[in-house]
Amino acid sequence: MGSAASVTRLPEGLPTEALVNRALRGDRGAESLLYRRFAGGVLVTALRLMRSHSAAEDVVQDSFVIGFARLAQLKTPGQFRAWLLSIVVSQARKRLRRERLLQWVGLEAVADAPLHHQAMGSASVEARGELAVLDAMLQQLPVAHRLAWTLRYVEGEKLDDVAAVMGKSLATTKRYLQAAEQRISAHVAMETP
Amino acid sequence: MNPLPRPVKTLLAEPPVDASVMRVWAKVQIKRRVPAPLARPWLVFAGAAALVAFVVMVYPRSTPAPALLVAVGVAPVAPVVCQPFLGPSTPLMHARRPTVPASRPAGGAPVSPGAIDVVGTLLLGVEDAAREGRTDQVVAVLGEIGEHHADDPRAAEALFMLGSLQLDAMNKPRLAEASFRRALELRPAEDLVPQLWERLQEAEAR
Numbered sequence: 001m002g003s004a005a006s007v008t009r010l011p012e013g014l015p016t017e018a019l020v021n022r023a024l025r026g027d028r029g030a031e032s033l034l035y036r037r038f039a040g041g042v043l044v045t046a047l048r049l050m051r052s053h054s055a056a057e058d059v060v061q062d063s064f065v066i067g068f069a070r071l072a073q074l075k076t077p078g079q080f081r082a083w084l085l086s087i088v089v090s091q092a093r094k095r096l097r098r099e100r101l102l103q104w105v106g107l108e109a110v111a112d113a114p115l116h117h118q119a120m121g122s123a124s125v126e127a128r129g130e131l132a133v134l135d136a137m138l139q140q141l142p143v144a145h146r147l148a149w150t151l152r153y154v155e156g157e158k159l160d161d162v163a164a165v166m167g168k169s170l171a172t173t174k175r176y177l178q179a180a181e182q183r184i185s186a187h188v189a190m191e192t193p
Numbered sequence: 194m195n196p197l198p199r200p201v202k203t204l205l206a207e208p209p210v211d212a213s214v215m216r217v218w219a220k221v222q223i224k225r226r227v228p229a230p231l232a233r234p235w236l237v238f239a240g241a242a243a244l245v246a247f248v249v250m251v252y253p254r255s256t257p258a259p260a261l262l263v264a265v266g267v268a269p270v271a272p273v274v275c276q277p278f279l280g281p282s283t284p285l286m287h288a289r290r291p292t293v294p295a296s297r298p299a300g301g302a303p304v305s306p307g308a309i310d311v312v313g314t315l316l317l318g319v320e321d322a323a324r325e326g327r328t329d330q331v332v333a334v335l336g337e338i339g340e341h342h343a344d345d346p347r348a349a350e351a352l353f354m355l356g357s358l359q360l361d362a363m364n365k366p367r368l369a370e371a372s373f374r375r376a377l378e379l380r381p382a383e384d385l386v387p388q389l390w391e392r393l394q395e396a397e398a399r
Contacts, residue, residue, distance in 0.1 A: 029391050035218055036361075043210045043217070048202070057217050064221045113208070120206045127204060130197050156200030189196040 020077035023068070031068060038081055039064070042088050048118070048154055049092045049147060051111040051135070059095060063087040086165040089147055096143045115154070134188045141180050148173055149180035153193070211362045212323050212331075219354055226384050312338055312345045319351075332358060339375060349381030353389055360392065366399035 014033065022030035039060065046056035046063075067084050074083050099109040115138075116131040123131075138146050148166055151157045157165070163173040184190070198204055315334050322330040335355035342348050356372035359365045373393040381389060 028387055032218075032388070032391065035221070036214070039214045039217065040210050043213055044208060047208055047210075048205070053213065057213050057220075060213075061217045061220045061224065064217070065224050068221075068225065115201070115205070118205045118208060120204060123204055124195075127195070127197065131201070131204070134197065134201070153199050154201040154205075156202060191196050191199050193199060 015078075016080050017077040020071065020074060020080055024071055034080065035064060038084055041081070042084060045085065045151075045155055046088055046092060047113055048115070049089070049150055050095065051114050052109065053113055055095060055109070056113075059088060059091045062091050066091075082161060082164060086167060089151070089165045090167070093143055093147060096146070100143065130188055134184065134190075137184050137187055141183065144168075145176045145180040148176040149184070152177055153190075209326065212326055212328065215354070215357055215361060216320070216323050218357075219350075222384075222388070226382075312342050312347050312351075315342075316347065316351070319354075328358070328362060332363075339372070339379075343379055346382070349376040349379040349385060349389075352376035352379065353381070353385060353392070356389075356392060356396065360396050360399070366396045370396040 012033070014030075016034070016037070019030045019034050019037075023034060042063065043056060043060050046059045047053065050056045050059060063084060067087050074080065102109065114132070115135040116128045119128050119131055138150065141149065144166070148162055148168075151162045151165065152159065159173065159177075160170065162177075163170045166173055166176075168176070181193070315338055319331050319334045322334065332355060335351045335358070338345070338351040339348055339355060352372045353376050356369040356376065359372060360369035370393060373389050373396060377386070377389050377393070
């Protein structure tokens with residue numbers, strides 16, 4: 001940002017590392033390319049974490065604003081996606097906790113994209129029913145457990161990556177997943193992990 | 194019954210996010226341009242000082258200090274709300290209500306709280322339409338702002354959004370090029386200029 005900002009025409013295939021380095025030097029074109037490269041993916045993840053289009057957009061918006069402002073703190077430029085995802089998860093956690101507080105005073109957050117609404121057109125009625133139960137179970141879990149389980153078993157992130165984006169140790173992440181799994185498997189039929 | 198697969202996303206449809214991506218990018222840029230007021234206490238102080246100075250200039254000197262303080266927050270409704278409790282000679286009753294200007298002020302942005310902000314209303318419509326995925330309506334309203342409200346400072350930004358939509362979502366680089374060119378003609382905000390040039394070059398290259 002600021003007067004040092006510049007824009008150059010960049011090829012779409014430029015590596016993420018190069019884009020981050022250019023963005024650090026104030027190249028707005030590189031920022032724009034970084035956004036276009038990763039925004040779609042993190043929006044989908046945010047939507048599955050938040051269950052609401054507007055909340056997902058807010059989370060991604062805040063995450064990119066924070067991400068661009070703190071880009072200098074990114075130690076490995078090639079890990080931009082994982083780093084951005086950790087900001088998204090942190091923002092989602094804050095927002096979900098705030099929503100819980102609001103629920104206690106009777107202000108229910110609007111969830112226009114629960115899991116069963118996101119099911120493929122070809123999904124069976126039974127599968128949709130199971131997704132609805134899974135969605136309801138996830139709502140009852142503590143926020144950290146819910147986020148960890150969603151990242152691991154809805155999004156299919158690796159265990160190490162889940163721990164990294166949650167900012168927790170591997171042992172703590174496993175404990176979260178186990179606690180969530182116990183409650184979910186009692187109500188939802190799922191493949192064994 | 195078949196158990197749910199892991200990861201569950203194999204059972205989920207990929208949601209259409211193009212409109213969201215465009216909308217969020219516009220918001221990210223706006224948010225990065227506007228500093229968070231609470232992060233800069235001097236901005237809050239300057240804003241409060243400007244507000245007090247404005248009230249002092251607008252309200253007559255005969256208005257007593259307590260009424261002045263009330264006026265800061267509830268000027269438009271104070272005379273009506275306080276009517277039952279105050280006598281007709283109370284100075285507060287003579288405080289001026291904001292008036293709607295007869296003609297649009299220079300620069301186009303509405304300055305009076307009573308004036309109708311047509312462009313603002315249209316932009317709210319754009320946001321709703323985009324949220325519901327009605328791309329045609331988004332394009333129509335953004336085009337309307339660019340064409341009929343060119344004197345508004347937000348027109349260039351609207352054309353920037355329109356051009357981005359035409360380029361990224363509709364794959365119509367020629368239309369996008371025209372939108373970006375028109376936006377540049379409207380003397381956009383300084384921060385928007387580099388992005389407009391960048392997108393214009395991108396549209397030309399397609």
